[in-house]
Amino acid sequence: MKSVVESNRKSSLIPKPTTTTVTKHDTNLKGTTAPTIKKVPLSITNNNIRKSTTMLSSKRKNNEKDPARSIRPRVDTGLRRSSSSSTSTASNKATNKKTTIVSKKPLSRAPPKDLRTKISDMEDARHANEAKIAELSKDWKELEDTVANKETESREVSQRLVELQTMREVEERTHGDEMEILKSQHLQQNRTLEEINTNLLGKLTDMQNEASTMKQRTQNASKQHQIAQSENIALQETISRTSASFIELEAELMSTKSQHEMTDKKLTERQHYIDELKQEIQGTNAELKELETQLLGGEKMRRKLHNTIQELKGNIRVFCRVRPPLESEKSREGNLAQIRYYGEDGEKLELTETHCSTLGKKTTKSHPFSFDKVFAPETTQEECFEEISQLVQSALDGYNVCIFAYGQTGSGKTYTMQGPSGPTSQSSGMIPRAVQQIYEVTQKLSERGWTYTMEGQFLEIYNETVHDLLGDTSNYGKVKHDIRHEKNGKTTVTDMTTVILDSPSKVNMMLRKASQNRATGATNLNERSSRSHSVFMLRLTGNNATTNERSSGVLNLIDLAGSERLALSGSTGDRLRETQAINKSLSCLGDVIHALANNKEGGHVPFRNSKLTYLLQNSLGGNSKTLMFVNISPLSEHFGETICSLRFATKVNSCRIGTAKKLRV
Ligand SMILES: Nc1ncnc2c1ncn2[C@@H]1O[C@H](COP(=O)(O)OP(=O)(O)OP(=O)(O)O)[C@@H](O)[C@H]1O
Numbered sequence: 001m002k003s004v005v006e007s008n009r010k011s012s013l014i015p016k017p018t019t020t021t022v023t024k025h026d027t028n029l030k031g032t033t034a035p036t037i038k039k040v041p042l043s044i045t046n047n048n049i050r051k052s053t054t055m056l057s058s059k060r061k062n063n064e065k066d067p068a069r070s071i072r073p074r075v076d077t078g079l080r081r082s083s084s085s086s087t088s089t090a091s092n093k094a095t096n097k098k099t100t101i102v103s104k105k106p107l108s109r110a111p112p113k114d115l116r117t118k119i120s121d122m123e124d125a126r127h128a129n130e131a132k133i134a135e136l137s138k139d140w141k142e143l144e145d146t147v148a149n150k151e152t153e154s155r156e157v158s159q160r161l162v163e164l165q166t167m168r169e170v171e172e173r174t175h176g177d178e179m180e181i182l183k184s185q186h187l188q189q190n191r192t193l194e195e196i197n198t199n200l201l202g203k204l205t206d207m208q209n210e211a212s213t214m215k216q217r218t219q220n221a222s223k224q225h226q227i228a229q230s231e232n233i234a235l236q237e238t239i240s241r242t243s244a245s246f247i248e249l250e251a252e253l254m255s256t257k258s259q260h261e262m263t264d265k266k267l268t269e270r271q272h273y274i275d276e277l278k279q280e281i282q283g284t285n286a287e288l289k290e291l292e293t294q295l296l297g298g299e300k301m302r303r304k305l306h307n308t309i310q311e312l313k314g315n316i317r318v319f320c321r322v323r324p325p326l327e328s329e330k331s332r333e334g335n336l337a338q339i340r341y342y343g344e345d346g347e348k349l350e351l352t353e354t355h356c357s358t359l360g361k362k363t364t365k366s367h368p369f370s371f372d373k374v375f376a377p378e379t380t381q382e383e384c385f386e387e388i389s390q391l392v393q394s395a396l397d398g399y400n401v402c403i404f405a406y407g408q409t410g411s412g413k414t415y416t417m418q419g420p421s422g423p424t425s426q427s428s429g430m431i432p433r434a435v436q437q438i439y440e441v442t443q444k445l446s447e448r449g450w451t452y453t454m455e456g457q458f459l460e461i462y463n464e465t466v467h468d469l470l471g472d473t474s475n476y477g478k479v480k481h482d483i484r485h486e487k488n489g490k491t492t493v494t495d496m497t498t499v500i501l502d503s504p505s506k507v508n509m510m511l512r513k514a515s516q517n518r519a520t521g522a523t524n525l526n527e528r529s530s531r532s533h534s535v536f537m538l539r540l541t542g543n544n545a546t547t548n549e550r551s552s553g554v555l556n557l558i559d560l561a562g563s564e565r566l567a568l569s570g571s572t573g574d575r576l577r578e579t580q581a582i583n584k585s586l587s588c589l590g591d592v593i594h595a596l597a598n599n600k601e602g603g604h605v606p607f608r609n610s611k612l613t614y615l616l617q618n619s620l621g622g623n624s625k626t627l628m629f630v631n632i633s634p635l636s637e638h639f640g641e642t643i644c645s646l647r648f649a650t651k652v653n654s655c656r657i658g659t660a661k662k663l664r665v
Pocket residue numbers: 322323324326377407408409410411412413414415416420526527529530531561562631
């Protein structure tokens with residue numbers, strides 16, 4: 001029996017070994033699931049059946065979710081009972097164990113009568129297994145169909161895969177080229193874009209600059225706008241004010257118009273009157289011309305009369321000028337000398353001297369003096385010049401004119417001749433005023449055909465030596481200057497600087513230059529000016545192209561050294577020489593004037609005794625006009641020197657020197 005069962009089992013349970021394939025899915029490199037088909041040999045053995053059973057069990061598990069494909073559990077039970085293999089799966093092991101326990105008991109201990117039952121059971125089981133095998137075969141068939149389908153699908157998929165790979169390679173190649181082109185295009189575009197970017201950045205910067213400029217402009221414009229607005233408001237106010245005044249003006253205009261009409265009438269009447277007056281004026285003009293002609297005759301007459309007066313007065317005239325006390329001198333009480341100014345033409349002064357005897361008795365002594373003119377301290381430079389302007393005119397008319405300033409140190413000689421160190425138009429002295437007048441007169445005379453040249457020289461006589469005050473400062477005292485008299489009465493000094501005074505302003509420059517040179521030669525300018533004579537010589541040469549007249553005159557303006565009595569005793573060296581020179585030249589001047597006054601024609605006049613008198617030889621005496629300013633101090637402490645100066649001036653004033661004659665040209 002056992003062998004029958006076992007043979008049945010062998011024939012029914014063990015299927016014939018067959019070979020089939022299953023599909024395995026590979027994964028390609030790029031992670032894409034590509035259906036790769038590998039053929040695996042499959043033999044259907046008991047083991048295979050167990051595998052299939054396991055597969056079916058797993059399938060059933062799946063089919064549990066899908067009830068339509070579920071497999072009945074009785075198949076499993078049959079299989080477990082028939083299985084005794086030790087190579088079954090873990091689950092089968094457990095099942096087999098159970099089966100072994102069940103099968104051992106009846107085989108070893110069951111009574112023989114139960115064997116039939118058991119065989120019948122086994123028969124049942126065999127039938128069930130056969131049914132199951134049939135069912136499995138059916139499943140197997142289905143599986144084979146599925147595998148065949150899958151193989152077909154796999155082939156199709158492989159085919160498709162190959163196609164796709166080919167397409168991919170083609171695509172890759174195509175894309176590679178395109179990519180290269182695209183890359184180069186991309187690079188090109190990048191460069192273009194960079195250029196555009198750079199340009200745009202530049203433009204952006206420009207625009208930013210423009211924007212800031214515009215902003216600035218806008219700010220300025222807004223400021224201007226504000227200003228304009230405020231101006232506008234102001235203008236509006238002005239306009240409203242103006243329109244108000246315009247209305248007023250209109251009203252005024254109306255009234256003015258009516259007045260104008262009235263005035264027009266009057267104007268016509270006046271016009272007639274003017275016409276009459278015009279006729280009268282024409283008549284008067286004719287008379288005026290006649291009078292002008294008479295005036296010219298009068299001018300000639302004036303000159304003639306002036307010369308006659310000069311002749312009557314004598315050609316040496318003396319003006320006395322008393323300087324005002326300085327600020328520093330005003331405070332001291334009793335320091336001013338008693339001076340009285342009187343005379344019908346202000347030509348007299350009287351100095352009163354008070355003596356106190358030892359017994360305390362006061363006695364006074366008066367010293368009256370009379371000159372051609374006396375200038376009290378308050379007399380201005382202008383008033384002084386008025387008195388000498390006729391003499392300046394004489395120089396223009398062709399005479400030699402000599403104006404001295406004589407007096408003790410500090411009596412106002414330089415002030416009178418030049419003015420103070422910083423002169424104003426009021427305080428300027430006789431020299432600048434004389435030049436100004438000559439300039440003005442020559443301008444007027446040019447209308448009558450006269451042309452004049454004014455040449456100025458400025459020299460100093462110090463210690464009987466002549467110095468050029470207008471030369472180069474560094475040459476001061478180094479050049480020897482000789483005095484020469486020409487036959488025509490012209491006096492020249494060699495190597496002297498001559499300044500053409502074609503404008504009045506030049507005279508101030510000249511005076512400054514002279515002052516600098518004087519400072520070079522002196523340790524103390526004031527002391528030097530007190531101890532030297534300065535001579536300003538202005539040569540005036542006139543030429544009348546219409547009348548062919550000529551004239552040549554010289555105006556000498558001399559600031560003499562201080563006239564105070566200088567004691568020789570005690571003086572030594574330079575100071576002794578200075579004192580001797582001053583004393584000599586001043587006494588020589590007195591001698592010359594005295595000799596000229598008493599001299600009969602052709603008599604000796606000691607001009608050569610001093611450099612000063614020798615220089616002025618042609619400007620003193622018969623052919624010249626001489627004026628002496630005697631400058632005196634108002635201080636009582638200078639009383640003695642003042643009296644001396646006034647006595648010397650009186651002597652000069654008493655001299656009657658012959659009639660002055662024009663210089664021959
Ligand atoms: N008429 C005047 N009005 C005002 N000040 C005067 C007048 N005369 C002279 N002075 C002043 O008196 C002072 C002495 O005058 P200034 O120097 O002219 O004397 P001086 O006789 O030329 O002296 P020196 O012989 O030393 O040259 C100066 O300060 C001057 O300005």
